[in-house]
Amino acid sequence: MDYTSFAVDEQTKLTLYRSMLLPRMIEEKMLILLRQGKISKWFSGIGQEAIAVGVATAMDTEEYILPMHRNLGVFTTRGIPLHRLFSQWQGKANGFTQGRDRSFHFGTQDYRIVGMISHLGPQLGVADGIALAHKLRKEARATAVFTGEGATSEGDFHEALNVAAVWQLPVLFCIENNGYGLSTPTSEQFRCAHLADKGIGYGMEAHMLDGNNILEVYAKVRDLAKSIRENPRPVLLEFKTFRMRGHEEASGTKYVPQDLMDAWAQKDPLENFERHLMDTGLLDRDQMEGLRAENQQLIDAQLQLAASGPEVLVNESKELSDVYKNIDFQQIAPTSDTKNIRLVDAISEGLGQAMERHDNLVIMGQDIAEYGGVFKITDGFVAAFGADRVRNTPICESAIVSAAMGLSINGMKAVMEMQFADFVSSGFNPIVNYLAKSHYRWGEPADVVIRMPCGGGVAAGPFHSQTNEAWFTKTPGLKVVYPAFPADAKGLLATAVEDPNPVMFFEHKGLYRSVYQEVPTNYYTLPLGKASVLREGKDISIVSFGAGVHWALDTLNENPDIQADLIDLRSLQPLDTETIYKSVQKTGKLIILQEDSLFGGVASDISALVTEHCFRYLDGPIKRVASLETPIPFNPKLEAQYLPKHRFLGELRNLLAY
Numbered sequence: 001m002d003y004t005s006f007a008v009d010e011q012t013k014l015t016l017y018r019s020m021l022l023p024r025m026i027e028e029k030m031l032i033l034l035r036q037g038k039i040s041k042w043f044s045g046i047g048q049e050a051i052a053v054g055v056a057t058a059m060d061t062e063e064y065i066l067p068m069h070r071n072l073g074v075f076t077t078r079g080i081p082l083h084r085l086f087s088q089w090q091g092k093a094n095g096f097t098q099g100r101d102r103s104f105h106f107g108t109q110d111y112r113i114v115g116m117i118s119h120l121g122p123q124l125g126v127a128d129g130i131a132l133a134h135k136l137r138k139e140a141r142a143t144a145v146f147t148g149e150g151a152t153s154e155g156d157f158h159e160a161l162n163v164a165a166v167w168q169l170p171v172l173f174c175i176e177n178n179g180y181g182l183s184t185p186t187s188e189q190f191r192c193a194h195l196a197d198k199g200i201g202y203g204m205e206a207h208m209l210d211g212n213n214i215l216e217v218y219a220k221v222r223d224l225a226k227s228i229r230e231n232p233r234p235v236l237l238e239f240k241t242f243r244m245r246g247h248e249e250a251s252g253t254k255y256v257p258q259d260l261m262d263a264w265a266q267k268d269p270l271e272n273f274e275r276h277l278m279d280t281g282l283l284d285r286d287q288m289e290g291l292r293a294e295n296q297q298l299i300d301a302q303l304q305l306a307a308s309g310p311e312v313l314v315n316e317s318k319e320l321s322d323v324y325k326n327i328d329f330q331q332i333a334p335t336s337d338t339k340n341i342r343l344v345d346a347i348s349e350g351l352g353q354a355m356e357r358h359d360n361l362v363i364m365g366q367d368i369a370e371y372g373g374v375f376k377i378t379d380g381f382v383a384a385f386g387a388d389r390v391r392n393t394p395i396c397e398s399a400i401v402s403a404a405m406g407l408s409i410n411g412m413k414a415v416m417e418m419q420f421a422d423f424v425s426s427g428f429n430p431i432v433n434y435l436a437k438s439h440y441r442w443g444e445p446a447d448v449v450i451r452m453p454c455g456g457g458v459a460a461g462p463f464h465s466q467t468n469e470a471w472f473t474k475t476p477g478l479k480v481v482y483p484a485f486p487a488d489a490k491g492l493l494a495t496a497v498e499d500p501n502p503v504m505f506f507e508h509k510g511l512y513r514s515v516y517q518e519v520p521t522n523y524y525t526l527p528l529g530k531a532s533v534l535r536e537g538k539d540i541s542i543v544s545f546g547a548g549v550h551w552a553l554d555t556l557n558e559n560p561d562i563q564a565d566l567i568d569l570r571s572l573q574p575l576d577t578e579t580i581y582k583s584v585q586k587t588g589k590l591i592i593l594q595e596d597s598l599f600g601g602v603a604s605d606i607s608a609l610v611t612e613h614c615f616r617y618l619d620g621p622i623k624r625v626a627s628l629e630t631p632i633p634f635n636p637k638l639e640a641q642y643l644p645k646h647r648f649l650g651e652l653r654n655l656l657a658y
Contacts (some may be wrong), residue, residue, distance in 0.1 A: 015057065017270075017283065018051060019076065023076050027301055031044070034249055039090060041102065041103065045069070045072050047245075052070070053214065057222075064127070064130045066114045066143070073364065076112045086306035086324070086349075090306060093311060094310065095404070106262045107116070109208075117433055121156025122396045124400075128160055128400045128480070134165075135232055140230065142229055143169075149181065150197055160402070161198070161199065161202045163399050168233050169232065172234075173234060180255075185386060198236065242260075329528075334522060342486060342516055343376060343489055346519045350489065351381075352384065356409055360413055361413040363378060363391065363414075365391075365392075375512060377417075397427030397523075398427045401427040401431055405435055408446050408500075409434070435502040439501065448503070450500075452468075454469075455467045456595065457507050473572050477499060477501070481493075484545060484549040486534065511546075529575065530576050531567050531571070533562060534553065537565055539656060540652070541564065541565045541587045543580055543592045545602075552648065562653075570630075576645065577613070581610065588618060591622075591655050592622070592627045593648055598627070623651055628641070628642045
């Protein structure tokens with residue numbers, strides 16, 4: 001192994017050795033504890049320490065690193081207290097996730113580390129967002145993100161590389177090519193000769209490194225990090241290495257040919273570097289044994305400290321309260337100065353005023369810049385706020401959701417526009433698994449709003465007409481807002497941007513240019529989770545949201561004999577159950593109107609809640625009215641049959657007559 005070609009001073013060489021030795025010895029101890037049943041699972045990085053240690057040592061301490069399972073050396077090199085790591089692996093209260101997640105599935109702002117989720121790909125897009133924040137603030141910093149060769153087959157990998165290349169983001173994409181994705185060899189994962197070639201395909205600089213040579217890893221990353229701080233751009237690094245143990249310990253390595261194991265055993269990064277230091281006189285056996293004894297004493301002491309640390313206390317209210325970051329809602333009142341505008345204008349005005357109020361707010365989406373978005377909501381925004389903050393994106397919903405999370409991690413706010421709510425399926429994974437879970441897992445909020453133009457009635461067919469709010473109302477950690485009127489939309493959007501939690505903000509396309517209202521001209525906020533009672537009556541309670549509110553209003557206007565409470569939910573998560581219950585207790589009957597198809601929709605949960613909490617007040621069955629159980633058809637006659645508007649009056653009168 002060539003250690004002579006790299007300009008690394010003697011003190012740094014010794015530091016690198018110490019930094020590799022510690023995680024190796026921790027791992028050896030963890031394998032013993034695993035056999036003793038004191039930890040539940042272990043993903044070994046033995047034989048790959050040079051990559052994690054080399055990268056972490058080369059990066060500045062204020063620069064973010066996004067590691068994976070086998071990068072213990074990142075955590076130890078950054079100096080995280082070992083007892084907290086050990087507590088994390090044992091699911092104890094002193095761990096970084098308080099027993100809510102395991103192994104390296106956590107982050108810590110104190111050490112600028114953002115841990116992985118099991119869905120590997122989003123990590124790469126998060127690194128894009130972190131790097132974008134640095135670039136926008138003109139901070140000369142790099143970001144390093146790890147992935148394995150297996151994850152390079154995921155769409156998120158390709159999306160993240162493309163975004164980084166297009167936006168020239170200072171990201172080091174570090175691929176640990178260790179031979180196997182669980183049991184699948186690289187020959188069955190990709191056909192290109194080298195994974196570095198994929199970087200070239202995206203127009204970015206790419207290098208192959210010997211991942212078992214600590215000096216090569218450190219020196220190359222050191223030089224590249226310095227370079228991209230000065231000249232921001234992404235670089236792809238393929239580290240050639242090998243996984244000497246199973247994917248996780250229970251998997252074993254029986255599928256690996258023994259001669260391959262033997263060959264890579266000769267390339268052990270720690271043992272080879274140790275021999276080099278001894279051969280060059282920088283290390284002798286006494287020093288080596290002294291370091292091992294020192295490490296062993298540290299590990300044992302920190303294990304004892306972790307063992308004596310507090311166990312997780314089961315506290316239901318704490319678990320529920322930690323799903324969201326607590327906020328002190330600040331009511332900003334609307335002024336009496338108003339103008340009569342459409343829903344689309346109110347959203348545009350509210351978004352623009354939010355951009356003026358928050359200079360750390362970035363808007364991202366397809367065609368939102370000079371074109372102004374397909375619905376022209378951001379028309380003129382580039383001229384007002386600049387192309388840095390109003391960013392056209394490639395067609396890559398998943399990477400942009402992840403980048404929004406990265407912006408939030410690095411101290412910014414993000415609003416992402418799904419061009420149509422239907423397209424959110426392409427970004428579903430990072431929404432429900434990253435944005436929604438991060439605060440509960442390790443206390444990191446996702447200060448992200450995702451705008452969702454949705455809804456039928458405009459003959460747009462099955463891929464541009466869905467109202468898919470129920471995909472998200474059942475996901476703890478997300479907030480879901482669905483206004484029906486311009487004034488509500490403007491105030492609720494302002495609140496959504498203020499809120500540090502992820503908000504799915506639904507905007508009905510059919511209402512964009514058909515609904516007008518007097519809207520206050522100033523910047524104002526409205527509380528999430530507070531419904532609006534539009535009509536009051538003693539006969540029946542009608543609950544709806546979005547376009548359904550207007551269908552219900554039309555029905556009541558055309559049938560003045562029906563005296564109903566009409567409740568516009570406005571916010572679906574949190575849900576204003578108090579207003580619903582109060583109305584049902586008064587009228588004794590409830591009908592719920594939603595545009596979504598019936599089964600599994602929001603109406604079903606409202607019905608169940610009212611049954612559980614208001615059963616004794618009911619004078620009839622709860623009725624749900626919704627669209628047909630089909631995809632949304634294109635033909636206007638078929639679409640009219642699909643939507644529930646024409647069925648609502650009949651169902652309403654049937655329930656009134658019950």
